[in-house]
Amino acid sequence: MTLRTTAQWIFAVGFAAGLALGAPARADESPSGTPPEMVTTYNALADAILAVKNTEDALVRTILGATYAHAGVDLGRARAAIKANDAKGSQAALENLASEVATIASEGDAAVGAVRKRLLEGGHHHHADGEAKGIYDPGFVVVTRAAHQQLLDASRAIGQLARAPKADALEAEWGKVQSAWNGLMRPAK
Amino acid sequence: MGEGAVGLERPHEAGEVTGSAGADRAFAVSAAHAGSAGLTGLTGAASRRARVSCLALVSCLALAACVHRAAAPPSTTPATASTAASTTTPAAPAAPRFQFVDVAAPAGLSRMLLAGRPGKDHLLDSAGSGVAFLDYDRDGRLDVYLPNAWRLEGERVVERGRAALYRGLPDGTFRDVTDEAGVGGEGAWGTGVVAADYDGDGWTDILLTAFGRNVLYRNRGDGRFENVAARAGVEAPGWNTAAAFFDADGDGDLDLYIAAYIDCTLDDVLKARPTLDWKGLEKVAFGPFGLTGARDHFFRQENGRFVDATDEAGLADRGLGFGFAVRAADFDDDGDLDLFVANDSDPSYLYRNEGNGRFREVGAWAGCAFDGNGAAQASMGIAAGDVFGSGRLDLFVTTFTEDFSTLFRNLGDGLFEDVSEPTGVGPATWKSLSWGAAFGDFDSDGDLDLVIADGHIYPQIDRHPEIIGTFKERNLLLENRGGRFVDVTGDAGPGFQVVESSRGLAIGDYDNDGDLDVLISNLDAPPTLLRNDTPQGAWLVVDCEGPRGGPAPPGTRVTVQAGGRAFRRDVSAGDSYAGSHDPRLHFGLGGATVADVVDVRWPDGGHTILRDVTLRRFLKVRR
Numbered sequence: 001m002t003l004r005t006t007a008q009w010i011f012a013v014g015f016a017a018g019l020a021l022g023a024p025a026r027a028d029e030s031p032s033g034t035p036p037e038m039v040t041t042y043n044a045l046a047d048a049i050l051a052v053k054n055t056e057d058a059l060v061r062t063i064l065g066a067t068y069a070h071a072g073v074d075l076g077r078a079r080a081a082i083k084a085n086d087a088k089g090s091q092a093a094l095e096n097l098a099s100e101v102a103t104i105a106s107e108g109d110a111a112v113g114a115v116r117k118r119l120l121e122g123g124h125h126h127h128a129d130g131e132a133k134g135i136y137d138p139g140f141v142v143v144t145r146a147a148h149q150q151l152l153d154a155s156r157a158i159g160q161l162a163r164a165p166k167a168d169a170l171e172a173e174w175g176k177v178q179s180a181w182n183g184l185m186r187p188a189k
Numbered sequence: 190m191g192e193g194a195v196g197l198e199r200p201h202e203a204g205e206v207t208g209s210a211g212a213d214r215a216f217a218v219s220a221a222h223a224g225s226a227g228l229t230g231l232t233g234a235a236s237r238r239a240r241v242s243c244l245a246l247v248s249c250l251a252l253a254a255c256v257h258r259a260a261a262p263p264s265t266t267p268a269t270a271s272t273a274a275s276t277t278t279p280a281a282p283a284a285p286r287f288q289f290v291d292v293a294a295p296a297g298l299s300r301m302l303l304a305g306r307p308g309k310d311h312l313l314d315s316a317g318s319g320v321a322f323l324d325y326d327r328d329g330r331l332d333v334y335l336p337n338a339w340r341l342e343g344e345r346v347v348e349r350g351r352a353a354l355y356r357g358l359p360d361g362t363f364r365d366v367t368d369e370a371g372v373g374g375e376g377a378w379g380t381g382v383v384a385a386d387y388d389g390d391g392w393t394d395i396l397l398t399a400f401g402r403n404v405l406y407r408n409r410g411d412g413r414f415e416n417v418a419a420r421a422g423v424e425a426p427g428w429n430t431a432a433a434f435f436d437a438d439g440d441g442d443l444d445l446y447i448a449a450y451i452d453c454t455l456d457d458v459l460k461a462r463p464t465l466d467w468k469g470l471e472k473v474a475f476g477p478f479g480l481t482g483a484r485d486h487f488f489r490q491e492n493g494r495f496v497d498a499t500d501e502a503g504l505a506d507r508g509l510g511f512g513f514a515v516r517a518a519d520f521d522d523d524g525d526l527d528l529f530v531a532n533d534s535d536p537s538y539l540y541r542n543e544g545n546g547r548f549r550e551v552g553a554w555a556g557c558a559f560d561g562n563g564a565a566q567a568s569m570g571i572a573a574g575d576v577f578g579s580g581r582l583d584l585f586v587t588t589f590t591e592d593f594s595t596l597f598r599n600l601g602d603g604l605f606e607d608v609s610e611p612t613g614v615g616p617a618t619w620k621s622l623s624w625g626a627a628f629g630d631f632d633s634d635g636d637l638d639l640v641i642a643d644g645h646i647y648p649q650i651d652r653h654p655e656i657i658g659t660f661k662e663r664n665l666l667l668e669n670r671g672g673r674f675v676d677v678t679g680d681a682g683p684g685f686q687v688v689e690s691s692r693g694l695a696i697g698d699y700d701n702d703g704d705l706d707v708l709i710s711n712l713d714a715p716p717t718l719l720r721n722d723t724p725q726g727a728w729l730v731v732d733c734e735g736p737r738g739g740p741a742p743p744g745t746r747v748t749v750q751a752g753g754r755a756f757r758r759d760v761s762a763g764d765s766y767a768g769s770h771d772p773r774l775h776f777g778l779g780g781a782t783v784a785d786v787v788d789v790r791w792p793d794g795g796h797t798i799l800r801d802v803t804l805r806r807f808l809k810v811r812r
Contacts, residue, residue, distance in 0.1 A: 114508050120479070
């Protein structure tokens, strides 16, 4: 269904409902009460709103998933470069890894952040309640404040490792990333 | 700038996705997948209803676009550092000995600096502007340039302030030469200034950034300037703030980065009303939350013209950060100039120069995009200096009230850690709303102190002074005592007891007596010029000149070895809050009697080395 036909459908329902409201009531009909067509439309809208919110969650998780996948690739490169004593290669891989972990910490890169800012500008808070409780930063969908800090710390530590790569230290930091990641990806109860 | 900016909003940017082509492909595929996945939970009629209602949802969101989020008070959580600051400098005596006197009026700096409406209905009303020390006529004395804004009444523009150029005279006073020099600002709402010899002819030029079109005054060398902004391609209409000239690609000429704040029109400004709730007590100017950030610009210089190369250079402001301050410096000591951009309420950017005119944004993992608590701060001003005697440039970033201004210690290779708390900088700045800042050795005892311009943005808080203070505040002087910063404002003489709503700040030795003075802009008031009358230790001022005279190119680094220690300074063109410091480099050398080595490293990698240099003098070094 195209946007145009969608719009036409909505207008048709609204128009019909409007006619129903405007039509003179028969003696045996109650003049009060919201017309069922409007309730149906509102229900459809509610479905859409809730579905879009779910879609936002899924999209953000997918964005994070893509970044996490890139991080996994760079982790592999870093491991291999460290093993091969390839200083240049390990530095590049570790810096990339640090950048990707920081991107996850910030729930997407700057471009994603700009979108989030737009949503906030429009008054949309995915977790309004969670924000009020200090669990989420404004506009964040998946990454909690605690995870943000944990991942950011790990990204800094990995960034510092780029100067002096150490395999065990890398594994320790990656363990922290995985821990935070698993916490974020756990299905909501 | 703006209530609710601190500690509340810390999302967004965390460095670019690397391997962009591959990443983009992955994103596109994943997004498409997610888009369908989100709706797959619904089937049949529900799915149809959902799709059908999408348009209605879009309409609802559009209607909601006018509903702005009310900001909560800023965080009061102090930053923490992972390690304590080192104490590489000896502890100085604790007895108060600073003495500053405001001599702006007797020195002739009388220009009233306009700032919108009294009620500061829009953030532009309270943004003020930077200031600059420069030597436009090459007479060896500092001159002063002051951008100026407009005065508004309700929705009317009632006065377009004129910028001012003051020529420094031998007796320590200034003469207004704005008209004869032709640098009155072209009627622009001035927001900042950078003094630099952009065309390499040996004469200092002036970039006046503006809300509107920027003005680039080319110094003709005869006491007159001409506005070449349109011809040079740097007008960039918008709410421009700070800027920096620097050689980004190592080709020998100066390129230009200009930060921008909010995407808005004059009509938006004129029609603005205070609608943001402040602590449930007052309505104040709205933003920056709920407003759209404006894109920063990067221009590469090509034969005197500036060509927009923002995306090509990797400097795209992808987060549309609310940019307020810019500083170019070699933060990772690899021989080229990096760029730090302080964003208000957004993560700051650290663009690392990859050596070929391309930059990579690394702020988040390099440790300076957020404070130590992972919060994006309301960053407004920058100071850079070798605070710990490591030979590396540390960063200080000023912020909103009820938050620490942050000192980032440079760990080497351009990596930073927040040391605001252990150094005392954080607690000393928590209450202030801070803007321009500079590191300088104000008593020449051999370490860098810190001076900060302060002033709130909401005049409405004056009705509740018991909460956080007043619209007008004292500026701050923090003395470095062995790596800890102590607030000595109260004992720094009458100049630091001046109470204004200050913004821009530049340091320099305007009276050529060997110490650092401070120039400060104030809202709806003339500037403050703090003459430093503090007894000084040994000092040396190194005046580096470019090949044709005039100021040294930004990035010129001077290291002085004296008394068994090394002191580093660098030349910048664009610093503090949208301003420029004295291009001559002041070194306080404590009890040293001679500079064993003065090493000037020029941006092209060449060195000029001088040995056994006598102190308490101005040392001119030409490339």
